[in-house]
Amino acid sequence: MRHFVGFLSGLILGPVLVLACGWAFSHLRTLHASERGVLEGTGPLVLAGLVGVGVIVALMAVPPRLTPMLPLSVALVLGSLTAVALVRVHLLERLPPVPGFEGAMDLLPLGVFVPVALVLGSTVFVGGRWRRPEEHEVTEEEYFQGLHEEGGGPQEAQTRAEAPHVPRHRA
Numbered sequence: 224m225r226h227f228v229g230f231l232s233g234l235i236l237g238p239v240l241v242l243a244c245g246w247a248f249s250h251l252r253t254l255h256a257s258e259r260g261v262l263e264g265t266g267p268l269v270l271a272g273l274v275g276v277g278v279i280v281a282l283m284a285v286p287p288r289l290t291p292m293l294p295l296s297v298a299l300v301l302g303s304l305t306a307v308a309l310v311r312v313h314l315l316e317r318l319p320p321v322p323g324f325e326g327a328m329d330l331l332p333l334g335v336f337v338p339v340a341l342v343l344g345s346t347v348f349v350g351g352r353w354r355r356p357e358e359h360e361v362t363e364e365e366y367f368q369g370l371h372e373e374g375g376g377p378q379e380a381q382t383r384a385e386a387p388h389v390p391r392h393r394a
Contacts, residue, residue: 229290236283236293237300240276241336245327247272252326284342291352298344301336308332 250269254261261270283294307314308331315328330336346352 225290226292229293230296233283233293233296234300236279237297237304240279240297241301241304241327241331242321242323243272243276244323244335245325245330246323247276247326248330249323249326280339280343284346287349287351289352291347291349294343294346298340298342301340301343305331305334305336305340309334 247269250265251261254264254266254269260266283289283297304315308328312332315331318324
C-alpha cells in the first residue's frame with residue numbers, strides 16, 4: 224500500500240516541482256532584466272522557493288526507508304514532460320496557464336530536469352527501499368554486548384543460561 228500511495232504522491236509532486244522551478248526562473252529572469260540583485264525585491268522569496276525545491280528533491284532521493292515509487296514517479300513525470308517539450312510542444316501549450324508555466328516552458332526543452340530525473344530514478348535500484356525493516360532487528364550495540372567481558376564468574380554463567388536464545392533467519 225505504501226508503494227501505491229508513494230506513486231500517486233509522486234504524480235502530484237512532479238508537476239509541482241516543475242512549476243516551482245519555472246516560477247523561480249521567471250522571477251530570476253525579471254530580476255536580471257531589471258539589473259537588480261537577488262537579495263532585492265522578491266529575490267529572497269525566490270531563493271527560499273529554490274531551497275524548498277532542493278530540500279524536497281533531497282528528501283525523495285536520500286532516506287533509505289522511503290518507498291522507491293515516490294521518486295520513480297517524479298522521475299517519470301520530469302522525464303516525460305521533458306520529452307513532450309522536445310517532441311510535441313503543442314501538447315503542452317494547450318495546458319491552462321498557471322503560475323510558473325511560462326518559466327517551465329523555457330526550462331523543459333533545455334533538459335534541465337533530466338539529471339534530476341536520473342538521480343530520482345536510480346533510487347529504484349536500492350534494495351533496502353523495497354522491504355520494510357525487521358521489527359526486532361539487532362543493533363550493533365546488542366550484537367557486541369558481552370563479547371569482551373572479563374570475569375566469567377558463576378553469576379555471568381547463570382545470566383547467560385537464563386537468557387532465551389531466539390534464532391534469527393534472514394530471507
